[in-house]
Amino acid sequence: MTQNPYLWLIPVLPLAGAAINGVFGRQSSKKAISTIALVFPGVAFALALWIAARFSSAPAPYYFDLAHWIRAGNFQADFSFYLDQLSLVMLLVVTGVGFLIHIYSVGYMSEDDGYYRFMSYLNLFMFFMLTLVLAKNYLLMFIGWEGVGLASYLLIGFWFTKDSAAAAGKKAFIVNRIGDFGFLIALFLMIQHFGSLDFTRVFAAVQHLQPEVAGTGLLTSIGMLLMVGAAGKSAQIPLYVWLPDAMEGPTPVSALIHAATMVTAGVYMVARSHVIFERAPGALTVVAVIGTLTALFAATIGIAQTDIKKVLAYSTVSQLGYMFMACGVAAFSAGIFHLMTHAFFKGLLFLAAGSVIHAMGGEQDMRKMGGLRKKIPWTFWTMFMGTLAIAGIPGFSGFFSKDEILLATQRANTPLWILGVLTAGLTSFYMFRLLFLTFFGEQRFDEHHVHVHESPRSMVIPLVVLAILAVGGGWMAAPLLWGKANYFAEYLSPVFVANQEAPAAAAESAGGAGVLQALLGAPVIAGLVGLFLAWWFYIRSPEAPRKLAASLAALYKLLSGKYFIDELYAAVIVRPLVWISDRILWHVVDEGVIDGTVNGVARVSRESGDRLRHASTGNIRTYAAWILIGVVVFTSLLLWMVS
């Protein structure tokens, strides 16, 4: 391991930006706010690039101990940072995509009164996310984990005067607490059994655990609890409900936090803990099953949504499911690969959707769009690239990452693979549906009311950069096609292969022809079928969807109602909880027991005082008499006791 004294600057720079804008932003000019909000993350990004460029020259991983934090007995957790290939990928994604979205926000949010607040929150989010990614121990990671939750809450509820936004912020925060609860218990178990939260120490301890101890379910429970945390943060079944609501936030927030970076924290955490999961096959299976089910489940909901951002939200949930599916079949590098390409194309799609909403003057309902292709060509072409990428059309980044996941799944678990391929088809369908509804067909809005216009340059440039990344971001895996090594998997191999043969390596040995066949096989066909169906339904015969929805009314209602999971949770969890809080905790425990005790003490003093105050007549001679009586009584008592 090598010391790298610049490492700590990367998270701290955005924090400085957040602090400056947060404190002085109200009085500053828009220009000053933008400069500060862009320069600090920009420098962090440049620093990350510089470290990445030097990365191969010094033996990795890098670390830097900034300060002592907790030292109690044998336990210690410090402010120390850690950079290996895995965190480097995350670091570049977070700073790079984050920086682009900062640029975009300058254009998107410039008219908003809370501009300085928004930029300050965004920078704050960057700080916490980088802390999460660069932490050297689970506790510091947990700080970042909670911090991004806070930033997410603040940004979802950014337009806090809107009731739905405030409620969505609360929902996100509370659902995340459930996941954090699992994460925290996993940390307690680690402290109890390994006496440390430092990554290297915990992983060393896990590796040296005797098989009979490892088999007792300790690692399985730690793994499952970590997965509970990851399910909360990364919106997996059953805790995904907060993410679609989080679209109440401004669109750059949806792109940065709820698509590209924060929601992938769970995937990163699972990949980081791969040592634990590799020794806990039970937990790994749970991860794979949850991921696959979420991918399919969310994709089916995405088909029937009409709000452009909601479609993307469910698509995010679905793609995160893919990442967990990859982790669940121990193809961690494939999961991280998909995380990276997803950050590119989903960030792009959200920003493009934001650009569409901007052009439409705030309209988010796709049924009221249509025919926008010619009016906003930049937005259309970049979004088209993003759609091709997410649909897994060969040559685009999503193709490489998604198919690598499906390849690994095919080797490990056929039923999951079938569901994954099905999801690939659905993904392609709902994404092209979105594209066709928005940009093709006839205009379904009143042109006299809506002045459609292309977005300013500060919004278009990030779109173009992300579109390039969405197209080419996956090419480093391309050699896999002709039977060579996947550069990305090879790059990450020092992290993942250290103790076990990685699936990527297995894929390598399987030979080029087989790989090519598998890659170009089912998932691509599924994607093309999805594309064709979307074309058929939304371009060829635009009346067909309505007829189909009418003939399958029950199914359509189920899908557009999102399986009524929110209603189910409300009936099963929220309402009983509110009832218990209201009837028992409030009216009985709080009012009866706690208030009762306090008020009771007060009443006793008040009433005894009320009785006793009559002794204070104000007559000095009466007081004197009382004193005398007291003296006599005490003296006689004393005498009596002595004798």
Next chain:
Amino acid sequence: MTIPLSAYLILSGILFMCGVLGFLIKRNIITIFMSIELMLNGVNLSFVAFAAQWHALSGQIFVFFVMVVAAAEAAVGLAIIIAVYRTRETLNVDQVNLLKL
């Protein structure tokens, strides 16, 4: 002829009781004040009586202390009495009853 200890103690008791009764019955603050002095001196008498009886010096020393305290108390007490008279124009304790609720 020696006077027995009991005589001193009886006199001391009579003085003390006079003080107590005066303290309880009288309404004039100055009289009450004098009654307190009477009680103190009753106690002083028993102190010196015991001191003489047992040939112990400590009783005498106590008396000096009591005298010093009584003198200080007289200074402060009379000052208070003057202040009360200036504000209330009376020395009747029954009319000085603002502490009553």
